[in-house]
Amino acid sequence: MLARWLKLTVSYDGRAYAGWQIQPDKPTVQGTFEATWQKLTQEPVHVTAAGRTDAGVHALGQVVSVSTQTRLTNDDLRRGLNALLPDDIAVVAVEDAPERFHATYNAVGKRYRYQIHNARSPSVFDRHYAWHYPNPLDAAAMHTAGQALVGRHDFSSFESAGSERPDSIRTINELTVARGFQVDESAAADSKLAVSERLPHFGTSNRVTIEVAGDGFLYNMVRTIVGTLVEVGRGTRDVNWPAEVLAAQDRRAAGQTAPPHGLFLVSVDY
Amino acid sequence: MLARWLKLTVSYDGRAYAGWQIQPDKPTVQGTFEATWQKLTQEPVHVTAAGRTDAGVHALGQVVSVSTQTRLTNDDLRRGLNALLPDDIAVVAVEDAPERFHATYNAVGKRYRYQIHNARSPSVFDRHYAWHYPNPLDAAAMHTAGQALVGRHDFSSFESAGSERPDSIRTINELTVARGFQVDESAAADSKLAVSERLPHFGTSNRVTIEVAGDGFLYNMVRTIVGTLVEVGRGTRDVNWPAEVLAAQDRRAAGQTAPPHGLFLVSVDY
Numbered sequence: 001m002l003a004r005w006l007k008l009t010v011s012y013d014g015r016a017y018a019g020w021q022i023q024p025d026k027p028t029v030q031g032t033f034e035a036t037w038q039k040l041t042q043e044p045v046h047v048t049a050a051g052r053t054d055a056g057v058h059a060l061g062q063v064v065s066v067s068t069q070t071r072l073t074n075d076d077l078r079r080g081l082n083a084l085l086p087d088d089i090a091v092v093a094v095e096d097a098p099e100r101f102h103a104t105y106n107a108v109g110k111r112y113r114y115q116i117h118n119a120r121s122p123s124v125f126d127r128h129y130a131w132h133y134p135n136p137l138d139a140a141a142m143h144t145a146g147q148a149l150v151g152r153h154d155f156s157s158f159e160s161a162g163s164e165r166p167d168s169i170r171t172i173n174e175l176t177v178a179r180g181f182q183v184d185e186s187a188a189a190d191s192k193l194a195v196s197e198r199l200p201h202f203g204t205s206n207r208v209t210i211e212v213a214g215d216g217f218l219y220n221m222v223r224t225i226v227g228t229l230v231e232v233g234r235g236t237r238d239v240n241w242p243a244e245v246l247a248a249q250d251r252r253a254a255g256q257t258a259p260p261h262g263l264f265l266v267s268v269d270y
Numbered sequence: 271m272l273a274r275w276l277k278l279t280v281s282y283d284g285r286a287y288a289g290w291q292i293q294p295d296k297p298t299v300q301g302t303f304e305a306t307w308q309k310l311t312q313e314p315v316h317v318t319a320a321g322r323t324d325a326g327v328h329a330l331g332q333v334v335s336v337s338t339q340t341r342l343t344n345d346d347l348r349r350g351l352n353a354l355l356p357d358d359i360a361v362v363a364v365e366d367a368p369e370r371f372h373a374t375y376n377a378v379g380k381r382y383r384y385q386i387h388n389a390r391s392p393s394v395f396d397r398h399y400a401w402h403y404p405n406p407l408d409a410a411a412m413h414t415a416g417q418a419l420v421g422r423h424d425f426s427s428f429e430s431a432g433s434e435r436p437d438s439i440r441t442i443n444e445l446t447v448a449r450g451f452q453v454d455e456s457a458a459a460d461s462k463l464a465v466s467e468r469l470p471h472f473g474t475s476n477r478v479t480i481e482v483a484g485d486g487f488l489y490n491m492v493r494t495i496v497g498t499l500v501e502v503g504r505g506t507r508d509v510n511w512p513a514e515v516l517a518a519q520d521r522r523a524a525g526q527t528a529p530p531h532g533l534f535l536v537s538v539d540y
Contacts, residue, residue: 013394058395082391090394121352124283124360125328129395 006074007097007270008047008064013088015128015261019055020062029053032089033064040080041070050103050268051110054220056260058129060113061092061267065103109173109269111213112222115262116230118179119206130207131226131262137233139208143177145232146210148243149225150175156249158228160220160257168249170221172214177229180205208233211266220257228255276344277367277540278317278334283358285398285531289325290332299323302359303334310350311340320373320538321380324490326530328399330383331362331537335373379443379539381483382492385532386500388449389476400477401496401532407503409478413447415502416480418513419495420445426519428495429488430527438519440491442484447499450475478503481536490527498525 010033018026022034030047037045050063072080074094081091115130117123118137123130149155149172156168210226228245231237237255245253280303288296292304300317307315320333342350344364351361385400387393388407393400419425419442426438480496498515501507507525515523 011394060395078391087392087397088394090392092391121348121362122357122360124281124358125330125399127357 005097005101009093059265063268111266114210116208139179142229142233145239146175158224159218174213223258226258275367279363329535333538381536384480386478409449412499412503415509416445430490444483496528
């Protein structure tokens with residue numbers, strides 16, 4: 001039987017995993033996914049993800065490519081994988097892809113979201129999905145400061161050591177920081193996508209959301225951007241500081257790397 | 271030292287607990303809370319909650335009353351309890367209350383929310399916080415059908431056996447069923463309370479939220495209302511059926527009891 005190429009959209013809670021990429025003796029999303037695929041289809045398989053998320057990072061819409069000879073239909077694959085996968089990994093969609101489709105190389109854009117729980121008391125529901133930051137943050141100042149990063153730049157200041165990427169030039173198309181109400185153009189285009197929730201017992205919303213879309217991201221880039229913008233939000237740095245950090249092209253110029261559990265890979269564009 | 275009365279607002283993830291009320295040899299929210307209080311203050315204490323949530327049910331704004339002689343300030347209590355409590359229970363607020371304040375008897379209204387994840391594939395992030403219902407639901411029909419329950423009625427049809435409550439007359443002030451966009455008047459009154467989130471990869475929102483406010487609720491009443499409205503939503507019963515169920519005053523007339531993990535006690539009014 002001839003091979004065919006599939007594009008899978010996968011969601012996972014990164015808490016229990018040492019990241020996407022397979023590693024010996026550690027639970028990984030890729031390892032769990034490949035073992036489940038083989039159990040379902042009897043076919044050993046190698047899957048490729050659009051973004052190799054780090055330990056503890058979550059995905060709403062990771063994209064995975066696979067070349068397969070299975071006779072199962074796409075819908076049978078989706079249902080069979082969901083039945084056998086642990087409940088912290090779910091296949092949202094299985095679609096036919098062009099021949100030789102490669103989730104990493106064919107990606108033209110990615111969108112990440114970072115959630116901060118900005119309130120004195122911790123949140124029991126957000127504790128694994130948002131960074132608890134008890135000091136007040138000025139989200140509007142963070143948004144203003146972040147606009148200096150939009151565009152095509154050398155993001156060396158926001159790249160952690162240990163990467164093998166040959167260059168540090170990337171383009172950020174959109175960076176928004178919003179308190180409570182998350183503005184999103186694609187959501188606004190289809191108003192059915194909006195979800196509003198009442199937040200009792202807080203005078204104002206305690207969720208600060210940073211959303212970043214771009215053509216690609218360096219190692220720890222989103223988390224370092226968040227750690228840098230937070231310095232502005234709490235008032236220890238002014239709104240022009242992120243522009244200076246960018247210009248320095250030196251990781252030591254930036255803020256801390258925000259913790260992984262607030263980060264979500266939202267979607268990948270092809 | 272004289273006793274003083276406190277009103278605590280408490281949030282918890284009910285997953286790990288056999289409900290609010292203390293029971294021998296089982297983890298309960300009340301048991302955990304009282305043990306933590308004693309550890310912090312050295313004072314044995316008995317706390318009372320507005321609503322004794324069942325096993326697996328969550329709370330955003332449970333209200334707890336306590337009479338105490340501790341010298342700790344309200345803010346020290348909040349911070350100390352949060353430091354010692356497990357991370358699935360959080361104290362959101364500690365306030366002075368009138369003498370003899372009683373969280374159960376003084377409550378004049380409660381608001382519950384029930385979340386349904388209405389999509390073919392399961393949700394990794396909602397799996398402990400929403401009922402996964404894969405068949406399509408007509409949320410508008412559920413909303414229309416539910417309006418028959420608003421008002422002062424005998425809700426025997428929606429009460430599970432095992433209750434000791436003397437009568438079954440209750441008043442529902444508001445019942446809304448909404449897909450994606452949750453309409454809430456108190457939230458609309460303070461637009462800062464709204465939270466919107468982009469839901470990628472779905473043509474429409476896959477969250478159906480039922481919100482019910484009333485003067486009090488019978489045993490399993492909200493979950494039985496949800497199980498009944500779902501019969502309308504999936505089309506096996508028409509929109510007039512919940513009115514017939516109500517009139518029957520017989521639990522056997524209603525739908526199933528929806529599972530506990532979609533239910534949240536949102537807030538309590540005094």
